[in-house]
Amino acid sequence: MMQVSKTNIGLLTRLRFFAMVTFWSLSLGCGVQAGDVEVPTIDLDNREDLQVIVDRQPGQYLGHPTTLLLEDGKTILCVYPKGHGKGAILYKRSTDGGKTWSDHLPTPQSWETSKETPTIHRVLTADGKKRILLFSGLYPVRQSISDDDGMTWSELEPIGNFGGIVTMASVVPILSKPGHYTALFHDDSRFIHAKPNPVRGRFTLYQTSTEDAGNHWSDPAPIFVSSDLHLCEPGAVFSPDKKQIAVLLRENRRKANSHILFSNDETASWSMPRPVPNALTGDRHTAQYLPDGRLFISFRDIPSQGNTSPTANSWVAWVGRYEDLVKGTPGDYRILLKKNYKSGDCAYPGVEVLPDGTVVTTTYGHWTKDQSPYIMTVRLKIPEIEKDLRK
Numbered sequence: 001m002m003q004v005s006k007t008n009i010g011l012l013t014r015l016r017f018f019a020m021v022t023f024w025s026l027s028l029g030c031g032v033q034a035g036d037v038e039v040p041t042i043d044l045d046n047r048e049d050l051q052v053i054v055d056r057q058p059g060q061y062l063g064h065p066t067t068l069l070l071e072d073g074k075t076i077l078c079v080y081p082k083g084h085g086k087g088a089i090l091y092k093r094s095t096d097g098g099k100t101w102s103d104h105l106p107t108p109q110s111w112e113t114s115k116e117t118p119t120i121h122r123v124l125t126a127d128g129k130k131r132i133l134l135f136s137g138l139y140p141v142r143q144s145i146s147d148d149d150g151m152t153w154s155e156l157e158p159i160g161n162f163g164g165i166v167t168m169a170s171v172v173p174i175l176s177k178p179g180h181y182t183a184l185f186h187d188d189s190r191f192i193h194a195k196p197n198p199v200r201g202r203f204t205l206y207q208t209s210t211e212d213a214g215n216h217w218s219d220p221a222p223i224f225v226s227s228d229l230h231l232c233e234p235g236a237v238f239s240p241d242k243k244q245i246a247v248l249l250r251e252n253r254r255k256a257n258s259h260i261l262f263s264n265d266e267t268a269s270w271s272m273p274r275p276v277p278n279a280l281t282g283d284r285h286t287a288q289y290l291p292d293g294r295l296f297i298s299f300r301d302i303p304s305q306g307n308t309s310p311t312a313n314s315w316v317a318w319v320g321r322y323e324d325l326v327k328g329t330p331g332d333y334r335i336l337l338k339k340n341y342k343s344g345d346c347a348y349p350g351v352e353v354l355p356d357g358t359v360v361t362t363t364y365g366h367w368t369k370d371q372s373p374y375i376m377t378v379r380l381k382i383p384e385i386e387k388d389l390r391k
Contacts, residue, residue, distance in 0.1 A: 036308050037279045038330035041316075042385055044378070045339045054078060054092060054101045054362060056374035062090070063364040064117040065375055067350025068132065070149055073097075076352055077150045078362060079118045079134060080375060084345075088112040089136070093150070098352075098360035098377045108144060110156040111136075117348065121171040125213040126179030133171070133214045135183075139163025139191045145214060159217045163191035164206060166284075170236035172245055174266045179213045182267040184223075184247065186232040192220070203230040203252065207267060223270050224261070231259055231273060235285035239322050240293060246325050248285035248297070249273060257281040257304045260325060277330040278307050280318055284348045290382055291357045294321050298337070298361050300347035311336045313344035315365055319382065333389060337378050342366035345373065357381055 044050060055062055065080035076094045078101070081087040089111040093102045111118075116137035123131050134144040134153065140163050142156035168183035186205050189197035206220035224231060230252035237246050245263045247270075258281040259273035283300040290296050301316040303309045315338045320331025340346035346365030353359055362377040 054375035069352035137167035
């Protein structure tokens, strides 16, 4: 009888996993029916009364911000790279719900060495202490910690012997276990290890977990792997009853609509991804609940091949219900938040909802033709803009 080593068993297991994923991805199909978005659009592009410039530097590319609303309901932190997805991390704070923004705040020296888009997330320790985690991706993934609501930060330090792209795109609390979180990100085989994988053109969604609010992270585990569907930039949101987690995903080849997958057991397992309607197709979805229970999801509008959109390549938001995500229905309407003037290079947004229902959404884009991209906040109240639908 042939002897199989533990190493070979591990290899066979991985091969079976990739074979299964390839079969699943092929069986899903990548084609979508040609057409426009299925819902009306409210145009706020020229509403300068709703727009606040966060940072603009002539001739300097500023991009890819992430925001965090603190528990006082008015202080918002914003981090973004001085460059296209890389460069020194810049840091600002608003103390009035995004109406005004501070000058650049002091940062640790290591933030100047960031290789990728930074993201920030609120976590709580097992005994309820507040903490903020900042991540900087590629190889290796590094993390900076603040235990005083962003007043001071630790230096960036590796969280393990792995890398990734747009880390951590989402950080999801395990509600049944205080201090436990699952972080989601992706890689295309270039950065997960110190040396790039020779197999190219394969995208993997990963998750990694912490049991101590970010002090330690597990080795990443694959959720979905495919050379056919290039799913990436996971944007997670809980169902209203917190019993399910939905994750919206960019399809990087543009051959298919954006996709969605679900977990009903606190990220222990996931459904197979499936396409979403044209109305939700785009990049880097960021979702928050409105006071009326609907979702506000901000993203970059990039139609898949064969489809069209009146707001293609610009910054948009989708308004609908969580049930629309589950059922695959197109939702209520979309909002053109700001027209972008250069090839879809915009909209890695932060979204916050203040206690009075004001949506504060912040991102970068080429908002002025033939000029460098800059950071802008749009502040709006859904009941007020919905009047345009009733006219």
